[in-house]
Amino acid sequence: MKRKWIIPLVIFIFIYITSFLLDRNMIEINLQIKNQAPSLLHLFGTDWLGRDMLIRTLKGLQLSITIGILTAMLSTFLGLLLSLVSSVNKTLDKIVTSFIDLFLSLPHLVTLILITFVLGGGLKGVVIGLMLTHWPAITRVLRAEILQLKEMPYVQLSKQLGKPLWWRARHHLFPHLAPQLLVGFILIFPHAILHEAAITFLGFGLSAEEPAIGIILSESMQYLSAGMWWLAFFPGLSLLMMIIIFQRFANTLKDYFGRDRSYEQQVND
Amino acid sequence: MLKIEGVSYTLPDDVPLFQNFSMTVNNGEILGLSGKSGIGKTTLAKIIAGYLRADHGQINVQQMKGKSHSVQLIWQHPEQAVNPKWRIDKTLEEAGVPDQSIIKKLNILPEWLYRYPKQLSGGELQRVCIARCLLAQPEFIIADEITTMLDPISQAEIFKILTEHVQQNKIGLVIISHDTVLLDNLCHKVIDFK
Numbered sequence: 001m002k003r004k005w006i007i008p009l010v011i012f013i014f015i016y017i018t019s020f021l022l023d024r025n026m027i028e029i030n031l032q033i034k035n036q037a038p039s040l041l042h043l044f045g046t047d048w049l050g051r052d053m054l055i056r057t058l059k060g061l062q063l064s065i066t067i068g069i070l071t072a073m074l075s076t077f078l079g080l081l082l083s084l085v086s087s088v089n090k091t092l093d094k095i096v097t098s099f100i101d102l103f104l105s106l107p108h109l110v111t112l113i114l115i116t117f118v119l120g121g122g123l124k125g126v127v128i129g130l131m132l133t134h135w136p137a138i139t140r141v142l143r144a145e146i147l148q149l150k151e152m153p154y155v156q157l158s159k160q161l162g163k164p165l166w167w168r169a170r171h172h173l174f175p176h177l178a179p180q181l182l183v184g185f186i187l188i189f190p191h192a193i194l195h196e197a198a199i200t201f202l203g204f205g206l207s208a209e210e211p212a213i214g215i216i217l218s219e220s221m222q223y224l225s226a227g228m229w230w231l232a233f234f235p236g237l238s239l240l241m242m243i244i245i246f247q248r249f250a251n252t253l254k255d256y257f258g259r260d261r262s263y264e265q266q267v268n269d
Numbered sequence: 270m271l272k273i274e275g276v277s278y279t280l281p282d283d284v285p286l287f288q289n290f291s292m293t294v295n296n297g298e299i300l301g302l303s304g305k306s307g308i309g310k311t312t313l314a315k316i317i318a319g320y321l322r323a324d325h326g327q328i329n330v331q332q333m334k335g336k337s338h339s340v341q342l343i344w345q346h347p348e349q350a351v352n353p354k355w356r357i358d359k360t361l362e363e364a365g366v367p368d369q370s371i372i373k374k375l376n377i378l379p380e381w382l383y384r385y386p387k388q389l390s391g392g393e394l395q396r397v398c399i400a401r402c403l404l405a406q407p408e409f410i411i412a413d414e415i416t417t418m419l420d421p422i423s424q425a426e427i428f429k430i431l432t433e434h435v436q437q438n439k440i441g442l443v444i445i446s447h448d449t450v451l452l453d454n455l456c457h458k459v460i461d462f463k
Binding site: 152153154155156157158160161162163164171172175176261262 | 385
């Protein structure tokens with residue numbers, strides 16, 4: 001059972017760490033080997049400046065994954081925070097729900113472009129923009145869960161036993177919210193990466209010298225018609241593979257946490 | 270002494286459920302409360318135990334901040350009154366330090382403590398809920414239809430333990446039930462709730 005989620009995790013971390021070990025200076029311009037198709041020497045081929053596409057892809061993946069994990073964590077946290085705020089009283093609940101409706105009624109990409117543009121683009125702009133556009137779905141789920149839990153006799157009873165609010169949130173609410181948080185994180189992660197690539201592709205995101213997958217894809221557009229398919233194919237495929245590996249890991253981890261522990265001997269939770 | 274004076278409760282759709290209800294429970298007294306379905310017995314129990322707020326009227330026992338309420342309610346459905354994600358020992362510890370004598374008195378076996386609520390039967394779970402209630406050291410207990418889903422033998426067993434404990438520790442007990450025969454057997458006084 002444990003092996004099932006360990007294997008994709010190891011592959012994922014291995015690729016991520018390898019890209020850290022690669023030096024940025026390895027992406028050097030060498031015009032003598034420009035526009036080469038994939039070969040044993042350059043597995044992913046080279047671009048119009050003779051840069052090795054494998055190294056650029058790995059560096060790009062590193063940046064994309066960092067952004068994905070960072071924004072997924074921030075959005076999930078923001079969702080948890082707002083759902084707790086909405087559970088305090090009716091007025092706050094109304095404010096939070098109208099914000100959810102507002103953000104859900106606009107297409108993600110439009111709000112994202114607006115926020116990133118206002119913040120001046122760059123890594124900071126992209127991360128904040130992604131965080132501020134990906135929280136509504138998870139907040140809605142968590143809010144509904146908390147509303148339901150608050151009506152349960154065992155939660156109301158806890159208050160009558162004199163337990164303070166934070167104790168009830170930690171011991172009664174959190175164990176029920178944790179699976180939702182994990183699912184929310186898993187769902188936001190690929191979404192955030194793809195949106196990051198999309199907004200960079202459109203030119204509002206990261207600056208052109210960053211080795212991000214979105215940049216690589218948008219630059220390759222000009223060369224695709226010249227038949228240099230490898231410029232877009234391999235980076236795109238690698239991004240897809242990484243997301244699939246991550247989802248595989250996260251799904252098995254979710255099953256592992258949600259397993260039936262009733263007949264396990266271990267006593268302390 | 271638990272004193273309830275002139276309590277009224279109105280439902281959200283402005284229909285009054287009951288008006289101007291008063292009763293008194295002495296320490297060590299066992300009081301029965303009977304009445305038809307849907308006339309607000311459980312709502313009254315929730316008001317006395319502090320779950321709901323009455324529109325009018327006064328109750329002389331209130332919860333102190335950070336302490337458990339001295340009126341504790343035992344719920345009708347034990348499976349809703351325990352957190353399904355907790356093991357039984359944690360459920361008991363929520364009310365206070367588990368007192369072995371109480372646990373033993375209610376025939377709670379040591380191996381149950383490491384189980385989850387769904388691994389116990391309804392009657393076993395209700396005994397756990399009663400134990401939790403007693404561990405909170407209340408001065409008054411409201412038992413709201415606590416044996417409706419049990420067979421007569423378990424019913425008699427549970428009430429025997431509960432009434433003995435209540436008499437020994439001078440706790441006031443209010444038993445809410447449809448079963449007038451049961452109430453006549455157990456209670457010092459029966460109030461017909463109207």
